[in-house]
Amino acid sequence: MLPEGDSYEAVRDRFVWRVPDRYNIAVDVCDRWADADPQRLALIHKRRDGGVEEYRFADLRARSNRFANVLVGQGVARGDRVGILLPQAPETAISHLSVCKMGGVAVPLFALFGVEALEYRLANCGARAVVTDAVGAAKIAAIRDRLPDLRAVFRIDMADGEDGPAPEGCLDWHALTDAASDVFAPVDTAADDPAIIIYTSGTTGQPKGALHAHRVLLGHLPGVEMSHDGFPQAGDRIWTPADWAWIGGLLDVLLPAWHHGVTVVSHRFEKFDGEAAFRLLADFQVRNAFLPPTALKMMRAVNDPASRHAYRMRSVASGGETLGAELLEWGRQTFGLTINEFYGQTECNMLVSSSARFMPPKPGIMGRPAPGHDVAVIDGQGNRLPPYSLGLIAVRRPDPVMFLGYWNNPTATAAKFIGDWLITGDQGEMDEEGYIRFVGRDDDVITSAGYRIGPGEIEDCLIGHPAVRMAAVVGVPDPLRTEIVKAFIVLQDGVEVDDALVASIQEHVKTRLAAHEYPRAIAFLDSLPMTTTGKIIRRELRERTQ
Numbered sequence: 001m002l003p004e005g006d007s008y009e010a011v012r013d014r015f016v017w018r019v020p021d022r023y024n025i026a027v028d029v030c031d032r033w034a035d036a037d038p039q040r041l042a043l044i045h046k047r048r049d050g051g052v053e054e055y056r057f058a059d060l061r062a063r064s065n066r067f068a069n070v071l072v073g074q075g076v077a078r079g080d081r082v083g084i085l086l087p088q089a090p091e092t093a094i095s096h097l098s099v100c101k102m103g104g105v106a107v108p109l110f111a112l113f114g115v116e117a118l119e120y121r122l123a124n125c126g127a128r129a130v131v132t133d134a135v136g137a138a139k140i141a142a143i144r145d146r147l148p149d150l151r152a153v154f155r156i157d158m159a160d161g162e163d164g165p166a167p168e169g170c171l172d173w174h175a176l177t178d179a180a181s182d183v184f185a186p187v188d189t190a191a192d193d194p195a196i197i198i199y200t201s202g203t204t205g206q207p208k209g210a211l212h213a214h215r216v217l218l219g220h221l222p223g224v225e226m227s228h229d230g231f232p233q234a235g236d237r238i239w240t241p242a243d244w245a246w247i248g249g250l251l252d253v254l255l256p257a258w259h260h261g262v263t264v265v266s267h268r269f270e271k272f273d274g275e276a277a278f279r280l281l282a283d284f285q286v287r288n289a290f291l292p293p294t295a296l297k298m299m300r301a302v303n304d305p306a307s308r309h310a311y312r313m314r315s316v317a318s319g320g321e322t323l324g325a326e327l328l329e330w331g332r333q334t335f336g337l338t339i340n341e342f343y344g345q346t347e348c349n350m351l352v353s354s355s356a357r358f359m360p361p362k363p364g365i366m367g368r369p370a371p372g373h374d375v376a377v378i379d380g381q382g383n384r385l386p387p388y389s390l391g392l393i394a395v396r397r398p399d400p401v402m403f404l405g406y407w408n409n410p411t412a413t414a415a416k417f418i419g420d421w422l423i424t425g426d427q428g429e430m431d432e433e434g435y436i437r438f439v440g441r442d443d444d445v446i447t448s449a450g451y452r453i454g455p456g457e458i459e460d461c462l463i464g465h466p467a468v469r470m471a472a473v474v475g476v477p478d479p480l481r482t483e484i485v486k487a488f489i490v491l492q493d494g495v496e497v498d499d500a501l502v503a504s505i506q507e508h509v510k511t512r513l514a515a516h517e518y519p520r521a522i523a524f525l526d527s528l529p530m531t532t533t534g535k536i537i538r539r540e541l542r543e544r545t546q
Contacts, residue, residue: 045090067177082107084096154172222372294450375394486545
């Protein structure tokens with residue numbers, strides 16, 4: 001989408017949105033290429049056992065057509081929600097394409113989620129089907145009787161036989177897909193028709209489902225192209241360790257790459273390892289990568305990787321947390337390039353980016369608005385503030401990348417706006433050249449290892465532990481993860497504190513919510529600081545940690 005230009009100003013001034021009235025993500029990123037260049041390599045997947053699978057765009061079209069027919073045959077209709085509870089895998093991507101083709105709404109879900117987190121999201125969106133694996137199927141089985149809208153659970157690994165018999169009621173994804181027709185006419189969707197619900201955590205209450213239209217992919221393109229110093233270029237091949245259930249993996253890497261016909265490398269690390277990451281970059285000739293700051297910090301711990309791994313990177317982008325000058329300098333020494341930062345959130349992503357190709361980098365500054373996005377720092381009344389004034393980072397509607405609203409939550413949707421300004425919830429400053437400096441969050445969302453974690457869901461989970469009477473959660477600084485989750489807990493009468501209790505509470509959250517959300521630090525208090533209306537004063541708890 002970005003026009004030609006030698007400077008940020010030239011590209012910005014020539015930019016125009018090209019969003020057609022009728023648009024379908026799957027037709028754009030899959031079928032269009034299958035028609036134009038069917039043997040073009042779309043995906044290289046490294047399996048857990050070390051084997052490698054390759055998929056051409058023609059393969060993706062055939063497989064996604066087959067599974068679209070399966071979904072329709074199981075009674076999934078246009079507008080129905082389909083949960084995709086999988087890590088990076090070919091079936092994950094194919095399922096997303098299939099749901100888009102048949103006019104459904106995909107709901108990406110982290111494989112790390114526990115049963116409580118899954119139950120809330122699947123019930124809230126009224127999911128009619130779920131695509132998962134053995135681990136996810138066992139979680140779904142435990143809550144299926146509380147999901148009245150759920151009709152079908154597809155398991156992708158039933159033929160493997162490694163995890164025992166499938167829970168009752170699971171359908172074999174591969175067997176059904178292999179038997180289905182590879183002819184399917186994609187539904188004619190408008191650019192504004194719903195396509196994806198991504199659940200985002202907030203500071204109070206349960207997570208909210210950000211509903212996005214098909215146009216959201218097109219809205220991502222300027223920021224993706226800028227953060228990779230002009231994307232695509234000849235020889236580009238992209239990878240990210242970020243889960244495709246996160247908007248950063250799905251809409252910052254997988255789908256934009258396929259829009260441009262660029263090959264994506266996928267692999268699920270059981271546990272991220274910096275040495276293995278450098279090896280993957282070299283083995284698969286990766287030229288572009290989105291590496292969250294935590295991944296960069298872990299790779300930084302690897303001594304002299306270039307002496308063992310022949311990687312050759314053209315671009316590295318990072319987002320989710322601000323990079324410091326030391327990490328940027330390490331990137332120059334290690335990759336021979338400047339790591340470009342970008343900024344956004346689930347409701348409105350890839351709004352701001354740096355780009356060494358188009359603008360001088362400024363350490364500690366996350367960049368300038370990506371072309372096409374009207375991003376400003378405003379006050380509480382929606383007025384633009386003068387340069388270097390601290391205020392609310394906001395983006396003006398209409399904008400193709402902006403969400404349609406929170407699923408079944410018009411009150412929360414309305415609260416996200418001041419007039420036509422969508423409020424990101426972050427504070428910052430803008431200089432006279434349009435560079436934006438992130439100052440801090442305007443809410444209590446915790447940023448840990450690239451994940452945005454809402455305290456409300458963790459607090460709800462904690463008080464489900466039999467020893468816990470009350471709980472509050474905040475983020476505290478951490479050199480590796482930016483922040484870690486710290487819980488302040490008031491115990492039930494008569495409960496004694498010991499190491500076993502701490503471990504039990506941590507395991508309670510790990511198994512019910514997600515492994516990345518459990519409190520790595522716990523403090524026990526006699527009471528929590530509260531407002532007169534009964535709200536926890538998390539600011540006071542954060543001050544105690546300092």
